[in-house]
Amino acid sequence: MTGIFAGECYEICADFEQDFYDDFYKKLVKNSNITVLMKEIPYGVEVTSRENEKAVYRIVQNFNYNRIEIEFPKDGFEVWQGSYDGTIAGFGTVILRKQKQ
Known part of the structure; x- marks a missing residue:
């Protein structure tokens, strides 16, 4: 395994349990200055x-057959296109927009 931290690149050549990937990607995001779009x-x-x-x-796409519940961040974004009532329809898309100052 090599690393993407400090300009390196990771290759994972094994089949780990999901907890490994969850922890690995959380650390990768934290150490790489990647913007988290939604928690x-x-x-x-x-x-x-x-x-x-x-x-x-922010483009939010639901690739599920069924409607899903999702909470959007409350940081100045407004629904610009699409239909949102706390849920997004199956195969639906909602576009959020925030004006720059």
Whole structure:
């Protein structure tokens, strides 16, 4: 195993239990200065971020067949596109937007 900390790269060539991966990625995020977009992301949901000179966007996509409950961060983002009532429909997409100051 090599490392991505301090500019290195990791290769994991084994089949570990899930706890190893959970701990490993938490440490990797903490030590790599990666921005955490949401604290809890349900299974089958993808969250990405994009920005331009005017705004920051968070794209939340539900790749599950069923509606899922998800809590969005309360840090200035508003629902810009899509339907959100505390849940996102199966295969639904919600785009959050926050104006830059």
